[in-house]
Amino acid sequence: QQQVKQSPQSLIVQKGGISIINCAYENTAFDYFPWYQQFPGKGPALLIAIRPDVSEKKEGRFTISFNKSAKQFSLHIMDSQPGDSATYFCAAMRGDSGGYQKVTFGTGTKLQVIP
Amino acid sequence: KAGVTQTPRYLIKTRGQQVTLSCSPISGHRSVSWYQQTPGQGLQFLFEYFSETQRNKGNFPGRFSGRQFSNSRSEMNVSTLELGDSALYLCASTEGWKGRYYEQYFGPGTRLTVT
Numbered sequence: 001q002q003q004v005k006q007s008p009q010s011l012i013v014q015k016g017g018i019s020i021i022n023c024a025y026e027n028t029a030f031d032y033f034p035w036y037q038q039f040p041g042k043g044p045a046l047l048i049a050i051r052p053d054v055s056e057k058k059e060g061r062f063t064i065s066f067n068k069s070a071k072q073f074s075l076h077i078m079d080s081q082p083g084d085s086a087t088y089f090c091a092a093m094r095g096d097s098g099g100y101q102k103v104t105f106g107t108g109t110k111l112q113v114i115p
Numbered sequence: 116k117a118g119v120t121q122t123p124r125y126l127i128k129t130r131g132q133q134v135t136l137s138c139s140p141i142s143g144h145r146s147v148s149w150y151q152q153t154p155g156q157g158l159q160f161l162f163e164y165f166s167e168t169q170r171n172k173g174n175f176p177g178r179f180s181g182r183q184f185s186n187s188r189s190e191m192n193v194s195t196l197e198l199g200d201s202a203l204y205l206c207a208s209t210e211g212w213k214g215r216y217y218e219q220y221f222g223p224g225t226r227l228t229v230t
Contacts, residue, residue, distance in 0.1 A: 032217045043119070043205050043221030044158070089158060093217060102171045103148075103219075105158040 004092050006106025013113050019077040021109045023090035026071065030092040035064065035075050038087045080113045087111070117142065119208050119222035127228045133194040136225045140187050140208030147189040148219065149181060152203040164189055201229045
């Protein structure tokens, strides 16, 4: 019930194209869904996040689409650039009155944007 | 503000030894979480500390332990090292109070190699 399934494992996109990464979860108690970007040799960095009461959130070229009934959410990177080449992780979290429960991460998607 | 810092960045140990990793959170952040990252298992939650108390724990053996000091700095200890403990160990901090506790900021990690 704590799993978050992420696909695809790797993705190659042409510069200027749209990159789409999908995640699915099982536990309906999750109430916060962040996406992280990780470059080689660095720790993950929070990219964008959404709560289940919103169906879409956009920040610059990055958009999260959220489908509560299907228990799925996805990251769209518009106008993908070579600098976007990194590993992307989705995650799901559940909060409580004292803080947050342990985070469950997806398995990661290695994105390569080719010129 | 300075980011999350972790020391050392790289470490090589022998099976059976023990190791201590250190994490200094962002100033003002009271919650520190630890994660293990491996190619096979991805990002896995180890434990979280808030105000010197372990608040959440992942599914790792008792060889993995941690603590947090009054200045919010945290240490993680692994005893009786096994080859499978080779991984990138990441620390993340949050403000830890309701309303803003979901935004995690990761450090660069400590790369542990067990031979």
